[in-house]
Amino acid sequence: MFFRLYFYSIRQTVRQKLIMFWSLIFPVILGTLFRAAFGGFMEEEVIFHQIPAAYVAEEGASQTFAETLKSLEEDSELVEVLETDSGKAEELLKEEKVEGIYYNRASDIEEGEKVTLTVTKQGMSQSILSSILEQYQRVFHTMGQIGRENPSGLKAAAEVLGRQRQYLKEGTISETPKSAMTDYFYALIAMNCLMGVSMGLQIAVGFKANLSDLAARRVVSGTSRYGMMMPDLAAKITIQFLCTVFAVCYLMFALKIPLGNKFGFILLTTLVGSLVGIFLGFFIGAVGTYKESVKEGICVSCMLFSSFLSGLMMGNMYRFLENNAPIVNRINPASLIVKALYSLDIYEGYEKYTQCMVSLLVIVAVLGAGAFALVRRERYASI
Amino acid sequence: MQVFKVFCKVTNKHKSQFLIYVIIYLFIAIAMSRSIQESKVMEFDKVSLKVAVENEDQGELGKGLVSYLKGNNQIKKIPAGTEALKDAMYYQEIDYVLVIPQDFTEQFAAGTGEELLEGTAVPGSSTASLIENEIRQYLDTVEMYLAAGINASRAVELSAADMKREAEVNFLEENDSQPLSSGFYFFQYVPYVFLVIMILGLGAVMKTFRDKDLSARNKCSAMSFLQQNVQIILGCILFTLAVFAFFMAMAFCLYRTYMCSIQGLLSAVNALVFSICAASIAWFCVQFVRSMPELNVLSNIFSLSFSFLGGVFVSLELMSEGVQKAAKFIPSYWYVIANREIQKVESFAQAGSIYQLYLVVLVFALAFFAAGLLVNRMKLRTV
Numbered sequence: 131m132f133f134r135l136y137f138y139s140i141r142q143t144v145r146q147k148l149i150m151f152w153s154l155i156f157p158v159i160l161g162t163l164f165r166a167a168f169g170g171f172m173e174e175e176v177i178f179h180q181i182p183a184a185y186v187a188e189e190g191a192s193q194t195f196a197e198t199l200k201s202l203e204e205d206s207e208l209v210e211v212l213e214t215d216s217g218k219a220e221e222l223l224k225e226e227k228v229e230g231i232y233y234n235r236a237s238d239i240e241e242g243e244k245v246t247l248t249v250t251k252q253g254m255s256q257s258i259l260s261s262i263l264e265q266y267q268r269v270f271h272t273m274g275q276i277g278r279e280n281p282s283g284l285k286a287a288a289e290v291l292g293r294q295r296q297y298l299k300e301g302t303i304s305e306t307p308k309s310a311m312t313d314y315f316y317a318l319i320a321m322n323c324l325m326g327v328s329m330g331l332q333i334a335v336g337f338k339a340n341l342s343d344l345a346a347r348r349v350v351s352g353t354s355r356y357g358m359m360m361p362d363l364a365a366k367i368t369i370q371f372l373c374t375v376f377a378v379c380y381l382m383f384a385l386k387i388p389l390g391n392k393f394g395f396i397l398l399t400t401l402v403g404s405l406v407g408i409f410l411g412f413f414i415g416a417v418g419t420y421k422e423s424v425k426e427g428i429c430v431s432c433m434l435f436s437s438f439l440s441g442l443m444m445g446n447m448y449r450f451l452e453n454n455a456p457i458v459n460r461i462n463p464a465s466l467i468v469k470a471l472y473s474l475d476i477y478e479g480y481e482k483y484t485q486c487m488v489s490l491l492v493i494v495a496v497l498g499a500g501a502f503a504l505v506r507r508e509r510y511a512s513i
Numbered sequence: 514m515q516v517f518k519v520f521c522k523v524t525n526k527h528k529s530q531f532l533i534y535v536i537i538y539l540f541i542a543i544a545m546s547r548s549i550q551e552s553k554v555m556e557f558d559k560v561s562l563k564v565a566v567e568n569e570d571q572g573e574l575g576k577g578l579v580s581y582l583k584g585n586n587q588i589k590k591i592p593a594g595t596e597a598l599k600d601a602m603y604y605q606e607i608d609y610v611l612v613i614p615q616d617f618t619e620q621f622a623a624g625t626g627e628e629l630l631e632g633t634a635v636p637g638s639s640t641a642s643l644i645e646n647e648i649r650q651y652l653d654t655v656e657m658y659l660a661a662g663i664n665a666s667r668a669v670e671l672s673a674a675d676m677k678r679e680a681e682v683n684f685l686e687e688n689d690s691q692p693l694s695s696g697f698y699f700f701q702y703v704p705y706v707f708l709v710i711m712i713l714g715l716g717a718v719m720k721t722f723r724d725k726d727l728s729a730r731n732k733c734s735a736m737s738f739l740q741q742n743v744q745i746i747l748g749c750i751l752f753t754l755a756v757f758a759f760f761m762a763m764a765f766c767l768y769r770t771y772m773c774s775i776q777g778l779l780s781a782v783n784a785l786v787f788s789i790c791a792a793s794i795a796w797f798c799v800q801f802v803r804s805m806p807e808l809n810v811l812s813n814i815f816s817l818s819f820s821f822l823g824g825v826f827v828s829l830e831l832m833s834e835g836v837q838k839a840a841k842f843i844p845s846y847w848y849v850i851a852n853r854e855i856q857k858v859e860s861f862a863q864a865g866s867i868y869q870l871y872l873v874v875l876v877f878a879l880a881f882f883a884a885g886l887l888v889n890r891m892k893l894r895t896v
Binding site for chain 2: 148167280286426428443477
C-alpha cells in the first residue's frame with residue numbers, strides 16, 4: 131500500500147501548479163535576478179571602470195601631479211582625467227559627470243600638500259580617488275625625507291617606486307576562491323529548501339478535518355493515520371528534493387556560480403534542508419485550528435523571514451547577528467543551511483559541516499515530533 | 514456607502530493575516546536599516562579590522578609592521594592550530610590572519626625573494642583587500658628608505674610617520690559630509706515592504722469583489738457601476754493611507770529628529786507616492802489571480818524583483834550598466850534615487866528634481882493602473 135499511495139501522492143503534488151511554481155520556478159527566477167544584479171560583481175568586469183575625475187591647476191602649479199594622473203590614466207586605466215577650470219569642474223561634479231575634483235594650488239607649502247580632493251559623497255570611487263592622492267603625497271613626503279636624510283640615495287629610492295614587489299603570499303586556509311556574493315546564492319538554496327513549507331502544509335491540510343474534505347474522510351477511515359501519512363511525506367520530500375537539486379544544478383551549470391566542488395555533500399545538505407522545509411510546513415499546518423490561508427501566510431512569512439536572517443536580502447546579516455544575537459544563527463534553519471554549505475567550501479574536515487547538519491536534523495526531529503503529536507488521535511466534536 | 518462598508522468588513526476579516534505581514538515586514542525593515550547602517554559606517558570611515566598576527570621576526574621590521582597595523586586595527590593573538598584559526602574565522606572573530614616569518618627583516622632588507630608574508634583573508638570578506646593595501650603601502654615606503662641607504666630602525670620610524678599623512682578631502686557642500694541618517698536606511702527598504710503588504714492586503718480584498726458570482730450579482734444591482742467602483746477605490750485609498758500612516762508613525766517613534774526635518778517630510782511624501790504606486794501594482798496583480806496562494810506568488814515575484822533590480826537591496830553602483838538601464842523601467846529605482854537625493858536637500862526650493870522623481874513614480878502608478886484596467890476589460894470580453 132505504501133508505494134501505491136506514494137506514487138499517487140507524487141502525481142497529485144506534481145499536478146499542483148502553484149506548489150510546483152514555488153519549488154521549481156521561483157528559485158530559478160530569483161537566481162537569474164541575483165545573477166543580473168551581481169553579474170558585474172561576480173565577473174569583476176564593471177566594478178573597476180575608469181573613474182572620471184576633474185583636474186584644476188592654478189597658474190604656476192607644479193606639473194608632477196598632473197603627470198602622475200596621466201600615467202594612471204594611460205597605463206593602469208584607473209582614472210579618466212579631465213583638465214578644466216574651477217567653475218566647470220564644480221558644475222560637472224554637481225551633475226555627477228565626475229566623481230571628484232583635484233585642485234592643484236600654486237603656493238609655497240611642501241609640494242605634496244598642494245593638491246586637495248573635493249567630492250560630493252562618500253563612495254567606492256571617492257575612496258579610490260582619495261587613496262591615489264594619499265599615496266602620491268606619502269611618496270612625495272618620503273622622497274623629501276630621503277632628500278634631507280641621505281640625498282645620494284634618492285635615485286635608488288626612485289627605482290624602488292617603479293618596481294612592483296609582491297610582499298604577500300595568499301594563505302592556504304581555503305582552496306576555493308570565494309566571492310562575497312556566493313553567500314547570496316547559498317541563501318537562495320536555503321530558501322529553496324525551505325520552500326518545502328508549502329508542501330508540508332498540504333500534508334497537514336490533508337489530515338486536519340476542519341481544513342479539507344479529504345482530511346474529514348481520512349479521519350473517519352479505518353486505516354491508520356500514519357499509514358496514510360508516511361507515503362505522503364515521502365512523496366513530498368522526494369519532489370522537494372528533486373526541485374532543489376534542479377535549482378542547484380541551474381545555479382552551478384547554467385549560471386556558472388562557483389558553489390564549490392563537493393557536489394555530493396551539497397546534495398546531502400539540500401536533502402536535509404528540504405526535510406526541514408517540509409516538516410516546518412507540516413508543523414505550522416498541524417498547530418491550531420486557523421484557516422488554511424492564515425497558515426499559508428505564516429508559512430510564507432516564516433520561510434522568507436528565515437531566509438532574510440540568513441542573508442538573502444542583506445549579505446552581512448550573518449555577521450550582524452553573530453555580533454548582536456548569535457543564538458539566532460544557531461537555530462535559524464536557513465542560516466544553518468548557508469553555514470553548512472559555506473563550511474564545505476572552506477574546511478577540509480567535516481566537523482563544522484556535521485555540526486550544522488546535526489542541528490538541522492534536531493530541528494527536523496522536534497518539528498516532526500510536534501506535528502505528529504498534534505495530528506495524532508485528533509478528534510472533532512463538530513466541523 | 515454599502516460597497517465601502519463591505520470593503521472595510523472584508524479587510525477586518527483578514528486582519529490577523531495583515532497583522533502578521535505588517536509586523537514581520539516592519540521588523541525586516543528595521544533590522545535591514547540597522548545592519549546596513551553598521552556595514553556602511555565600516556565601509557567609508559577608516560576601517561578597523563580584527564587582525565590576527567603571528568610575528569616570528571626578531572628584527573625591527575616585523576615589530577614596526579605590527580605597531581603600524583595596530584594604529585587602525587585591532588590586533589588579536591593568532592589561535593593555535595589551523596582548526597582553531599578556521600573556527601575563529603568561521604565565527605567572524607577575526608577578519609585577517611598575517612604571519613610574519615622568522616627572518617623577515619633580513620630577507621626584506623636583502624631585497625631577495627617575494628611573497629615573504631603570509632596573509633589570509635576570511636573567504637568572502639570584502640574588507641580584506643583594504644588591509645592588504647595598507648601592508649603593501651607601508652612596506653613600499655620602508656623599502657624606499659632602505660634602498661636610499663637608511664638603516665632599518667630609522668626606516669621603520671620614518672615610514673610610520675609618513676603613513677600617518679592623510680590626503681585632504683573636502684566636500685563641495687557642507688552637508689555632503691554628513692553621514693546618512695538612520696532614517697534614510699529605514700526609507701530605503703520601504704518599497705519592498707509596501708509592495709508585499711499592498712499586493713497581499715489590497716489584493717486579498719479586491720479579489721473578493723472579483724469573485725465570479727459576486728461580481729455578476731453586483732452588476733445587476735441598482736447601484737451604478739461607477740458608484741461601486743468609486744467606493745472600492747475609496748476603500749483602497751483608506752487601506753493605503755492606513756498602511757502608510759502606520760509605517761510613518763513607526764518611523765516617527767524611531768527616528769524622531771529625522772522625521773521632523775525637511776528630509777523626513779520629503780521622505781514621507783516619497784513613501785506616500787510609492788505606496789500609491791504599490792497599490793496600483795496590487796490592482797494590476799489582482800487581475801491575474803484566482804486564489805490567495807497565487808497572490809502570494811505574485812507578491813513575492815514583484816516585491817523581490819523590483820527590490821533587487823531597483824537598487825533597494827543591492828546598491829545600484831554594483832550593477833552592470835545594462836542592468837542599470839533596465840532598472841529605469843522599475844518604479845523602485847526612481848524611489849531609491851529620490852531617497853538619495855532627499856538627503857542632499859536643505860530647503861523645499863532645492864527639491865525641484867525630487868518633485869520630478871515623485872512624478873515619475875506617479876506615472877508608473879498610472880501605467881500599472883491603466884494596464885490593470887486593460888487586462889480587466891479584456892477578461893470581461895472573454896467571459
